[in-house]
Amino acid sequence: MRDFFREEEESVIIEDEKYLLPSYLPDEVLFRDREMEAIAASIRPFLRGKGGRHVYVFGPSGCGKTTSIKYLSLQASRLFGVVCAYVNCWENYTAMAVLNKIVESLKLPLPRRGLAVDEMFSRLLHFIKHEKKRVVVFLDDVEGLKQHSLIALLLKANESSSHFLLVTVAQSREWLASLDARIRSMLSPYEVPFAPYNEEQRFEILRQRAYLALRKGSFSEQLLRKIARYGTSARDCIERLRAAAKKAEERGKAKIEIQDLEDSAPTYFDVFLSEEERFIVSLLQSGPQSTHAIYTAFSQFKKLTKRQIRNYLALLEEKGVVKSREEKSTKRIKPKTYFLVAGYEKGGFDNK
Ligand SMILES: Nc1ncnc2c1ncn2[C@@H]1O[C@H](COP(=O)(O)OP(=O)(O)OP(=O)(O)O)[C@@H](O)[C@H]1O
Numbered sequence: 107m108r109d110f111f112r113e114e115e116e117s118v119i120i121e122d123e124k125y126l127l128p129s130y131l132p133d134e135v136l137f138r139d140r141e142m143e144a145i146a147a148s149i150r151p152f153l154r155g156k157g158g159r160h161v162y163v164f165g166p167s168g169c170g171k172t173t174s175i176k177y178l179s180l181q182a183s184r185l186f187g188v189v190c191a192y193v194n195c196w197e198n199y200t201a202m203a204v205l206n207k208i209v210e211s212l213k214l215p216l217p218r219r220g221l222a223v224d225e226m227f228s229r230l231l232h233f234i235k236h237e238k239k240r241v242v243v244f245l246d247d248v249e250g251l252k253q254h255s256l257i258a259l260l261l262k263a264n265e266s267s268s269h270f271l272l273v274t275v276a277q278s279r280e281w282l283a284s285l286d287a288r289i290r291s292m293l294s295p296y297e298v299p300f301a302p303y304n305e306e307q308r309f310e311i312l313r314q315r316a317y318l319a320l321r322k323g324s325f326s327e328q329l330l331r332k333i334a335r336y337g338t339s340a341r342d343c344i345e346r347l348r349a350a351a352k353k354a355e356e357r358g359k360a361k362i363e364i365q366d367l368e369d370s371a372p373t374y375f376d377v378f379l380s381e382e383e384r385f386i387v388s389l390l391q392s393g394p395q396s397t398h399a400i401y402t403a404f405s406q407f408k409k410l411t412k413r414q415i416r417n418y419l420a421l422l423e424e425k426g427v428v429k430s431r432e433e434k435s436t437k438r439i440k441p442k443t444y445f446l447v448a449g450y451e452k453g454g455f456d457n458k
């Protein structure tokens with residue numbers, strides 16, 4: 107009789123997919139020693155009980171910002187026993203959500219509901235002062251934060267003694283420039299730019315990941331070189347490799363070939379973009395579009411507010427799939443023109 111509970115067939119190409127997933131934190135962060143040293147130098151005095159300096163990390167999508175700060179956060183909490191609170195501000199975009207994350211990292215038993223922001227914060231501060239705790243708050247993707255007042259709240263609490271050190275992470279300098287002048291001057295962070303990786307660096311990062319995740323002999327150096335040439339960032343390269351590996355397995359092959367890479371580009375979109383994001387990509391495949399044209403096209407597809415659509419556009423920009431150019435206008439929210447980043451026009455490879 108058929109064995110219905112047999113082990114799933116062993117995969118012939120992917121040995122351990124976790125090394126190709128966005129959630130994986132590499133043991134070694136390549137090519138970022140200088141940037142990580144600069145961030146650490148700003149935090150170090152704070153870890154030792156002194157002032158330290160807030161940090162502003164910025165650089166394009168997929169260039170290792172999140173990876174680097176998570177690595178530093180792990181090291182800092184292991185070495186010095188300080189509390190490190192990591193918050194992704196796309197996911198936690200209100201002041202309350204960020205506070206909840208800080209409370210969580212302090213393992214404070216405060217009620218999650220029913221408290222106003224001010225009350226929650228004053229209880230948090232009371233605890234921190236009483237227990238003499240110091241917290242490094244890593245605000246990743248800080249552009250997502252809707253309430254800048256949270257930053258003012260944390261900085262004001264530092265006036266008497268320094269309780270919080272902020273490491274803010276964004277894709278460009280724009281966010282810092284957009285801050286209210288008073289908050290910006292209280293923050294006056296040490297700025298650490300992250301440049302995009304060059305092709306050779308993308309190749310090295312990809313190779314390291316390929317050897318961890320894939321079976322020996324299932325990929326060639328030529329394949330990795332091709333991905334590194336076309337990929338727009340480290341993330342993009344790793345995701346393309348994963349999609350190609352899946353495609354080759356689906357075809358029952360033991361080795362990934364260039365053809366699998368090219369054919370997997372559409373699945374790449376299926377796996378990594380939401381329905382709304384894919385809709386925008388398909389619109390832009392026929393050429394650049396204005397914000398207004400995108401709003402209009404959306405009304406045929408799904409009822410969303412302009413703000414929601416702009417959020418999806420910002421996400422796509424963050425993922426390095428689209429770029430935008432601001433048009434001249436006297437309006438508060440300036441209209442933009444959006445276009446696809448080279449290499450995505452036909453789902454991946456054809457146009458480069
Ligand atoms: N220097 C590196 N060494 C090893 N892996 C890296 C390195 N830089 C990036 N990666 C890998 O590339 C992917 C993207 O990196 P990461 O999430 O840190 O980028 P990011 O700069 O935070 O991008 P975004 O602005 O989109 O959030 C991750 O899978 C990460 O493991």
Ligand SMILES: [Mg+2]
Binds near residue numbers: 171172173246247
């Ligand atoms: Mg990131």
